Amino acid sequence: MKISVVRPDELGPAELTAWRQFQKDRPELQNPFLAPEFSVAVARQRPTARVAVLEDADGIAGFFPFEVRNRVIGVPIGFGITDCQGMVARNGFAVDPMALLKACKLPVWEFDHLMAAQFSGFHTSTMPSPLMNLGDGYPAYVEDRNKSGDVVKQTLRKQRKMVREVGDERFVWDDRDPAGLAALRDWKSAQYLRTQQYDRFSTPWISGVLEELQASANDDCRAVVSTIYAGDRPVAAHLGLRSQSVLAYWFPSYDMDLSKYSAGILLCLRMAESGAADGIRQIDLGKSEALYKTRLMNDETPVAAGRVGRSWSVTTARRTQTAVSRSLKQGALGEKLKSGRTGKVLRGLKARLASR
Structure with missing residues (x-):
């Protein structure tokens, strides 16, 4: 060899x-x-x-x-x-x-x-590592989650409350508006500060990698920003890395002032729905024992x-x-x-x- x-x-x-x-x-x-x-x-x-x-x-x-x-x-x-x-x-x-x-x-x-x-x-x-398996489509995923718990129904109830109190929901699967990414960076940097972690977005080599992958048009590997807005206000956003069939759950965050609406979980559901329609068969949520991942997962990989x-x-x-x-x-x-x-x-x- x-x-x-x-x-x-x-x-x-x-x-x-x-x-x-x-x-x-x-x-x-x-x-x-x-x-x-x-x-x-x-x-x-x-x-x-x-x-x-x-x-x-x-x-x-x-x-x-x-x-x-x-x-x-x-x-x-x-x-x-x-x-x-x-x-x-x-x-x-x-x-x-x-x-x-x-x-x-x-x-x-x-x-x-x-x-x-x-x-x-x-x-x-x-x-x-928990997975959202979308191989049978989004409706089948929702049916599976409804049999195992109330995460989808509960999240959609909070979504309707958010619409009434904040503004109409608008989800963008591949968001090219700089406002979505700017909000994500601000929220995530604040989270890193609260949890005493180093700020990935302020680390030069990481920023360079993200910029290149965001500029890529190659569906085998490119960074995608997905954002939920209430009216014109960003409430949750995610910067993920996708191949043609897998979306890696990478940099998620949300507006802490609107946390009662569970916009982060709503964002995962919206990404699953739009991603499944765009060829995504699996969202890899990343290894963690976070409760929301346990509620959203319907598969796992070691x-x-x-x-x-x-x-x-x-x-x-x-x-x-x-x-x-x-x-x-x-x-x-x-x-x-x-x-x-x-x-x-x-x-x-x-x-x-x-x-x-």
Whole structure:
């Protein structure tokens, strides 16, 4: 087997055609985060973005997109904003994980939203990612949800109340009006501040990726803004990533002042209805135990977290860091860890591992 490592934006027409064909041949690979366009968009913003091109006797067999963080830590490409990770390969193709990491010059590769069928011996945990399965159409989805609960009926009651008290509802599936995106960014940034998370929209590389994917006209992978208005007022919006058949639930938000109308859930239902009419067969809500996702889901897919390691020292150091970070808030001790023994192990191994 031959494994070549290049930047995603260096791939030629033959490689891109093969990548897209593997996705078309395998429904489980049709998530837009696995599309070559996503990797290329990230590569234009992230200098350490790479893709391993795997070839066997029959030609190109697969693609393994990744990034290098802190010089020695491998992660899926777009790590931090991607909810579906893994290798895109010909059906039935398998690779030795250690040989793959060696070719990529990675001592360790960490993941948190990996398709659970891949690298199964290296999972530390698995969790269901809830789905809105629209394969039988939106009416069938609504019928299923009505049998399981009252989320649709309750949401529509609140929608009628919103119409009476705020203004007529208007939903735009593919909203090109800057007002919808501007409202979404404001709401989401305020949410990040409230929850003490870093603001994705103010992170330069993320903004660059979003701008490129929003400008794309390729239905295999492009960003779509969907907005609900009450009168002329935006009340909920979502920036998602779509392929021809899958919509990844990505950046949702809503006007907190109108939260009593459950506009966020209404937005999901409107996206499901319009998306189903536009070829979307699945909305991947992303792994979470949020109650609203549990109420909306009618299917699920497992995703895994874990790491593949060929260096005992780095893998152990990373395992220690991960365990400690779960029990510590960011602060003085967290900063000390970066320069302490664990950090020293990682820094001391950089030169030696990079040459392997």
